[in-house]
Amino acid sequence: MMRDSWNKILNLLEKGLNPGLYKVWIKPLKAEISSNNIKLFAPNDFVAAWVRDRLMDNIKEAGEQVLGVCPKVEIGVKKAVEKPAVKLAPATKPVQTSIGLPMMSPPVINTRIPRWRFSFDDFIIGDSNRLASAASRSLCDNTLPGDQLFLSSTPGLGKTHLLHSIGRDLCASSNKKHVSIACLTAEEFANRLVLAIKSGEVSRFKSEFRDNVDCLLLEDVHFFQGKQKMQDEILQTLKSLQLRGSKVVMTSSFLPRELEKIDPQLVSRFCSGLLAVISTPDFETRKRIVESKAIRLGTMVPNSISELLADRITTDVRQLESCLQNLVLKARLLNRDVSQELAWQVLENYAVAKATPSYDSIVDHICRFYELTADQLRSKSRKREIVLARNTAFFLARKHTDLSLKDIGSKLGRRHSTVIKGITNIEREISLQTPLGRQLQDTIDRLNP
Structure with a gap:
């Protein structure tokens, strides 16, 4: 029962995390589960600290789905039983595989061939x-x-x-x-x-x-x-x-x-x-992206729908493809045709662009979402929420305006290097799909100039 529960948790984490994160940090973990407690054991202190700092929320969420209650999660290190030393052959060639990025099982580190997601x-x-x-x-x-x-x-x-x-x-x-x-x-x-x-x-x-x-x-x-x-x-x-x-x-x-x-x-x-x-794709390119993605999803979408999506989602191909995928999935679940009505419903969850958002509209959006004033956003405050809001503003200004990094920083009273660091932090949280990253993605998706 304990092993089955942990295997189910692993399955959820594998689906929800970046493949590299899962293989490097989650897969090496061992677990002991009792009622609503999960005790994890890492191969060393560094892995334990990394997982504790960055992936505990993901593990708790997966554990709650499997166990039905929000579990208490602890992580420590289980020391390996020492064995007689074995002389290793010289590492002249990397081990090859097709299963993805390497598991980190020190001391041996090997470069491996990943499973390619695109062509x-x-x-x-x-x-x-x-x-x-x-x-x-x-x-x-x-x-x-x-x-x-x-x-x-x-x-x-x-x-x-x-x-x-x-x-x-x-x-x-x-x-x-x-x-x-x-x-x-x-x-x-x-x-x-x-x-x-x-x-x-x-x-x-x-x-x-x-x-x-x-x-x-x-x-x-x-x-x-x-x-x-x-x-x-x-x-x-x-x-x-x-x-x-x-x-x-x-x-x-x-x-x-x-x-x-x-x-x-x-x-x-x-x-x-x-x-x-790579710059922002034009309308015709976005339309062809929608049509190509539809074919890969095994469906055909009316020309009016592909034009609607291409017209409304203009700056992010990944978001454009996600919108179409959600539209097709919703139509299948409801046993309905892909229609304008369904498309508009799905578009409500995305950053629909009637026009390219200006810097001022981005600041207004951030202030509304974080319940801050423009003066607070420009202030010297280092409060976590204000820093997060400011970094999100950096990210959106970089994405939607032609302002240089120096100009973006100047408008919010920050240096060029601070803008880069803020944008990098936002990108990292989103790519790792942390709870904060999902919140940030929601903030970004709701921008509607």
């Missing part, structure tokens, strides 16, 4: 992303000058789609039996380095990334801002990969020149390959 076939090309798409394909067929690509855009415009498409294509076209591709976020790279340091496996970590990787796909490199040791490590890794002729693709919500507290050598390295910016 070039389902990436809709328009003027906004034509260069990025062409560059990504060229990297795969070796026609791109150089072996490095840097993709930049605001969230939800296709960076991750192209990253996974590159990984999938390289795996399919490689003449090697086992092509070694490391696909992870900058935060995951940093966490793995910290685990390697804690477990005394830094040399193995460096060897794995510098000597054994054919292609590094690294997301959200703005995470390295202000983290000098991490910057030193990724800089040396990039240098080693370049010398080996390995391919490198990096993504960020910011251009390299917009980053602060980054070693100039690392910024230069970011700029050493082709830089491709």
Whole structure:
């Protein structure tokens, strides 16, 4: 019964969390469950602290769904029984698999091939992303000058789609039996380095990334801002990969020149390959995205519906696809056709854009939602709720206006670096799907100029 309950909780967490988060931090946990108590045991103190700080709410929510009551969750470390030392063979090749990012079971750390979620076939090309798409394909067929690509855009415009498409294509076209591709976020790279340091496996970590990787796909490199040791490590890794002729693709919500507290050598390295910016797709591209997604969902939507969605959701492809998916699902559950009436009902839950929101309308929205005044938003207060509201305003102003990061900060009495840090924090909470992240997504979705 205890094992069944924990397996059900694991199943819910696997569905609700980013695959990398689940495999690195949740899967290594062991559990003991009694009535409404869940005792978790991590392989080491660092994993225990990380889960305690960032994933406890997710575990409690999953536990409540399975147990029927909100459980008390504790986490500690179960020390492994010591065994006689076994001499390990030299780690000359990374272990290959197709199940996703690696489980962190120190001391051995291996680069593994993930399950690719996207492909070039389902990436809709328009003027906004034509260069990025062409560059990504060229990297795969070796026609791109150089072996490095840097993709930049605001969230939800296709960076991750192209990253996974590159990984999938390289795996399919490689003449090697086992092509070694490391696909992870900058935060995951940093966490793995910290685990390697804690477990005394830094040399193995460096060897794995510098000597054994054919292609590094690294997301959200703005995470390295202000983290000098991490910057030193990724800089040396990039240098080693370049010398080996390995391919490198990096993504960020910011251009390299917009980053602060980054070693100039690392910024230069970011700029050493082709830089491709993905901008907001135009109406025709958005309409084709809706039509393509509908086909993948096994349905056809009337032209009027695809035009309605494309007209109302203008700045986030991920949100556009989510809206269509919810519309199709609602129609199926109600056993009804996809209609204008249903479409308008579903659109109420999304950021419908009659016009591009202005900076002032964004501030008004944030003040209403957080029940603050504009003066409080601009104040020097460090209260948690005000900081959160201010960061959300940074995020929305970056997403919906043409203001530079410096101008956004100036309007709210903050420096350029503070704006970047605030936007990064918002993106991180949303991508991790934490309770706070879901609240933030709701705030963003309700923006209606």
